[in-house]
Amino acid sequence: MTATTDSPTFVGRATEIETLAAIAAGRCPQRVGLVRGEPGIGKTELLARIGARGRTVRVAGSEAEAHLPFAVLADVVLPLRSSLAALPEVQREALEVSVALRAGRAGGSLAVCAAALGLLEAAGEAEPLLVVVDDLQWVDTPSEEVLLFVARRLRCARVALVLATRDRGRTVPGARVVDLDGLGADESRLLLGPLAERLPPVALDRLVEDLAGHPLALVENARHSTGARRAPRPGPALEALWTSALEGLPDEARVAVAAVAAAGSADADVVDRVLADLGVSARDQQLAERAGLLRADGARRALRHPLLRPVVLGADPAVTRRAHTALAARTTGARRAWHLAATVDGTDDAVAAQLAAAACSATELGGHRSAGEAWARAAQLTTERRHRAERFLAAAREFLLAGALDLAAGHAEAAAALAGDVRFAARVEVVRSRATAWLGDPRRAYVDLVRAADDVAPVDPGTAGALLAEATMPAGMAGRVHAMLDLARRATALAPASAGPARVCALVLAGQTAPALALLDGLEEGPPRDLQTAAQLAQVAVHTERYEDADRRVGALLTTGRRHGVAAVLAYAHAIRAELDSWRGRWPAARADAVEARQWAEELGEAGTAALATLILARLDAATGAVEAARESTRRVLAAVGSHGIDCLQTYAPAVEGLAALVAGETDVAVEHLEQAHRRARADGLEAGNVVPYVPDLVEALVRSGREERAREVLAWWETGAVLTFPAATAHRCRGFLADDPDEAGACFSRAREVHARCDQPFERARTLLAEAECLRRLRRPTAARSAARDAHAVFVALGAGPWADRAEAELAAAGVSSPRRAPAAAAWAALTPQEFQVARVVAEGRSNDEAAAALFVSRKTVENHLTRVYRKLGLRSRSELVRRFPVGTGGAARLS
Template identity: 45%
Template sequence: MADQQVMVGRERERLLLDGLLIAVAERGAALVLRGEPGMGKTALLNYASVGASARGARVVRLCGVESESVLPFAALADLMTPFRVGLADLPEAQRSALDVCLALAAGPPPNSLAVCAGTLNVLAAAADATPLVVLVDDLQWVDASSRQVLLFVARRLSSERVAMVLAVRSDAPEPTASGLPGVDLAGLPADVCAELLAGRGVAPSPQVLADLVRATGGNPLALLETAAGLSAGQLSGMRPMPELLPMGQQLHRAWTARLDMLPERTRRALALLAAGRSAAPDVLARAFASVGLSPADVDPAHAAGLVTVTGKALDLRHPLLRLVVLEGLTPSARLDVYRVLAGASTGEVRVWYRAAAASGPDEEVAAALDAAADRARERSGFGVAARALRRAAELTSDRRLRVERLLRAAVDAHLGGLPHDAAAWCDAAAAETTDPLLRADIALVRGRVLIWIGQVARAHDQLLDAADAVRTIDPARAGTLLAEAALSAAMSGKGSLALRDAEEAAQLAAAPPSMRAPASPSDGRHPAASAGPSGPAVPDGHGSVEAPSALAGPGEGAELPLEISACASFALALTGQVTAARRWLESARTALESADAVDTQQTLVLIGRVCGWLEDDDTARRVLTSAINAARRSGAPATLAYALGARGELDRWAGLWSAAYADATEALRWAEELRQMGAIGYSLLSLARLDAARGERALCEERIERTRREVGPLGIGSLEVYGSGTLGLVALGHGEHSVAVAYLEHARALAADGGLGNPVIVPFAADLVEAHLRTGDRDRAETVLAWLEERARSTGLAWPAAAAGRGRVLLAGDGDEAEACYAVAEVAHRRREMPFEAARTQLCLGEVLRRCRRPAAARLPLLAAHATFQSLGARPWTARAAVELAAAGERPTPGTSAPAFDRLTPQELQVARTIADGMNNVETAAALFISHKTVEAHLTRVYRKLGVRSRTELTRILMSHGLVPAPPG
């Protein structure tokens, strides 16, 4: 399995690689090879390398090295070395970010997304001339910063002539390449094992072969190593086989036996080689010389096939052999080896060797690691910084300093995409201190981490406990904790709880400065990880909770933190306290206008969502678009999924379903990329709602099932309410009224536990009224309708008033009463643009008028409803309107083609909108984190599908449909 010439088996994997290499002449893709050590991943990469070169492609190979996994962007530097000339053609933000992270220039911490997008553009440009194949071995050992870039690029190759093959161990500590197409390497079958052994001149008897295959599981490396340790008599079956051990033990035993046969000086040299893990030749030479050895002492191991030579570099044959060598050392001998390597090394690597050599607390080494973490953070190497601080904490004797280093490690781990490590290190820090203020800071970070990974109930409980512990000694700190708790409660679908937490947060945040404790020494060292906005919240179907006095509105002249104002208005809007929510938003207006859009992205998204729930659509769109643009411009996508999803909700209400679909699709992509479980569920359900209205039933149900399967166990209650309400809409659209009642009542019962009272957020109440009436349950319909009418009066919102009017139309006893009720509903509909809902109200009026034997009067609203449904692509509703028109003696209007932009894919529409906003191709590529070549390809298809020839025409057609704003004035 070591090279192309002797490779046997793996026909399926080789066919996949051949297909990838053939296609790269036109388009790119990525493939992940997963398998346990020794399964042949490197052999397949060798096969791909030979095949790519034979087809004229350019090949670049990388290999993760465990000792270099602590060096930020080490692998990226290797990748970019052949392409550095291409950096000059990048946009300034991407070029400067890559220069800093590759240590080509000094500067502020680079934006990680700018680094990712810049790398993609460089590789795409290089592939314009010659297809490019990037092969990465041992991905699990690639440093976290480089791995993030590689995976970002791997997910965006469809329009590039770049192929990427990533090999990763199946026992990697975390899913390093999730979401990419991959293949799991299984053990080889017996006939292939026999062929493999025959290629090495080994011919065991059939029974011995069967024993070897069974013992090794068909692992090629284990098979070869085990067979190499057998005598001729054992291979023939004439002498008894040794006890066959599990594969790992079998390899260990085989290699140990071969190591024991080497000279003592060779074993000492191998110990340095194993601990150095591909150390640079000059470092290894100095280490050898310092203990009286020379590179020649490795020769016996090379002759035994245990060491490979690439140029001047030495390495052990396999990563597992390194563990065998190190395990054969006594603890003191192992520490001595690391001390020798530390003495022979320089720079960051020396710090890590010194840390490995430390047997107990060592403040000098801990301080060096702390400084290394700062340097890594300056290059956005948050994962490396976290590991450095974690090890520094282990070597720190001062307990408080140890806790602070653990806390900073947790924050860096969170920022570096390692939330589970962050949570564990928060727990470790909390176990080391009884200081209530320090424990509060730890709880805040841990709570935010838990919210991001979707464990909202656990986050809420811990944040409340932490707030209680410091309520009397530092009210402001307690207020910050309670504000986070309110967000987690809202995400759980518990509006009453969110309201209570927000009230306490507002009270405590207003405490006089004299009651505030000083910030802990860990504050301000680097940006704190922040929680994202919650998922969709829902009305309870029973009424609302009155706004507590503390939330009725901020006091005259009160200057509370913008985050507290956003949190208060968020909780109030959820529960239907519209007037109080608007007061809090008004109090934040000045701070909002002067706030930095990049630094306050989370708060902007929160406020934008609240404005949408209060039907202030213009402000909501402006604020959310500002947050989206800031996230794109700064390359900080943490809030993009939520912001895009919220803007998509506005577009859905406004009837801009293609735009809503594009935003929700991009939101899902970012949520998956960043592993934001709550945002994944939110995005899936936003898409499902659109699918439901369009009649894409199977796709809708598939998205809801995925949400329940992947996100449901996290207890984000609002998602289940939203999902059940959406399934009710599907059933209602298909005339399955009893099924609709079951789903909608389930949603209403779930929401009732939350005490929420804003019908705008998940508008299932109107669907429930209609479903009950169509099953003949007028009493139940009246109960829900009464709630809608009360909500309309108390909130002053247009949607509940329009929905209540629709319900009264369906309940009307005659045509005159139906028309009078419709007139009331129509007034409400005119207050907010919601064409789908307005058409449904027209459909209900037409149905009632026809049943009251007024077919002529029914035709006009039915024709209007049919036209709207048809233009939206709402197929089930179009069909219902057509049936009613036929019954009223009117033929439906001939089908009109959907707007041209409906034929665009979601990403094509996003590219078109960005171009229409005035950006050029390079700026659009930077904003959407794709390559300029991808922009060009999408734009070509956009022009063809829309029948336009210029950006001016493109802007005009998108503006005419409200997909981009008209210029001011």
């Protein structure tokens, strides 16, 4: 730990240095380190001692520049510019625009994130690379998002990333954490060096004892105090020491310190010109340095410690305004706007206009959170009430795009408090309620939307209708299907042109399939009015078995999410496609998409989408025999969403638990869970069998547990809404399962197979064949039973549905037929990791490696590495062979011929 020029260079921290050096040198499994410690504990000095094998890029967050989008990222990128040419053009353009190396509009924050990761990996190929980021707590939010994206995905052995923060509770997934505590007593004495000689022994002992090895407190107390009083740690008392030192300086020396504090990481020549403009001499700067307030930092001076900044800028408001005014005169754009804003007490419309322009520029760069911060400060500086409200609403929209849901809701509240009319309040409510719903309170969201609709209806019925249509989504998340229907009906009466999608969704969930399909067919073709509506319609297409339409809609959603870098859209779109492919028997693809959806959702803090993706994975686990994994996932989901009000999952989770128990042969347990799902669905008004497909499982479990009367009761209810393939076919299957007459059973299963032929649902079709085999063998029709069992067995094996294949095999054995288990064609594809499968999929679609990297927000090197593993695992020799053999066929089997 460095003290002063009179004291030892560094003491202690041997273990911490070795840990970080191992990360930097590639000797540690983790590629990312996170140093945590309170202010002044020695993080910066520790980082300065990390040894690296090759090139090191050192940057730091600055409190003065935390509002400037991509400021820290630019400091990382500029030293590595020579490696930019290795990036795919789409990623290179996005990155260069974000850090102002070229003009243009950013291609989306995710493209910037992927480009930054690719740049570090490309630079590491040329020479091992260490990136050190100090003061993470002050890194501008867009840069922080990029750094955390890189930290989560960094796998290259030649690149290491070390972050430091004063937040002791901060975590970074996958990072090796190094917590800094105080120095020992001997180390503390050694740190003070010659400073200790100025203090009486008793005073020195008191310092060491009172300060518990805190380096900054030790040095500052030794420098500024005689030791007559008990020594203060960082906080008000230590700030008083600095304030006293500041007050002891001449006026112009204090101005010099204020200018340096306000300048942040501005270029040295800018700071020099500002100091000259302020009339600050070299002697004034030297006085500040001798007082322990400034230090030399290369060609410029900097504050001796970042903790000094608030002390200096809060000491004399007049001096601080003078410094910011001088800096504004020497800077442009967002920097100028923020310096001017720091000079204003109250309102200033001219400065507010400059901040609004800075917000627009940040949006073009893809720095939505920085844009939100600029809009919010512009609102505070705005005089006219309505104009201020509009700027708070603009801030809320930007925070919503940034995924900062709490800030979006808070600034929407500020806008709502200033709303002068109900029309503006309605616009605010859409933003606030979306943030509220995804924060985990969908019930409040739809109640607030309904209230806003009631308020605006007398003057603007169309807007009221749009609000009611908007309210159907959070109502559905809250499991209130009855409310959805009522909202959709009222919305249609007020705004029939815009309420169509909401009404379709409500009708589908309520099981009113025929009118829903008629309405869906009547909707005008063309892009939906927003991404939320587009996602709803894609999910409706899945639930109504319009799989080609669903594929098209999900593809459009993914394209939009990738183009604009909207992670929330990607998360939900991947979840929808996972659900679609699980129905179609493309289970490796479904699993890959569900993992992708969960990862994006967890990074955004979107509990609902993360839970949905987890339950899709749990259902796949149950179907393939991983019963305990399925159960653990459902319990984790229920624990996670129980306090969020996302009640729609309270039906899905016990349905998956029931399937897992059925697979395990625990029929009584299965009945318990599936009856729970049934009660919840009926109470909520969820009558759509394709949304939570639990009823056939419940009927089977009831029959196997000897409760045939209850099974017939549930089946009779199920048959009333059996319009689509899944409910209709499974209703016939259940009738056949309950039949005691072989002719009646055969007729039921025959009708079930005919209905199954209408839609590609291989798992359910195979379950029907298995039920037919079991039933007909029981009713002494062995020939028909053998044929059904053989067909079922082939599909289950192809799907990798092990427990079901075992049951089909048992049926064949009982009929005297041997059926050696063969390795499923899909098993090779199932052996790929989710990301390997995603890479294989986009390459099989005809994309180049650069295009695949851009589509998946990874580096080109990552694509190449994954492709190598895909080829090895699948025994492929070329790209064309991958395209030819990628699994797209029917029946769940991979096309490996």
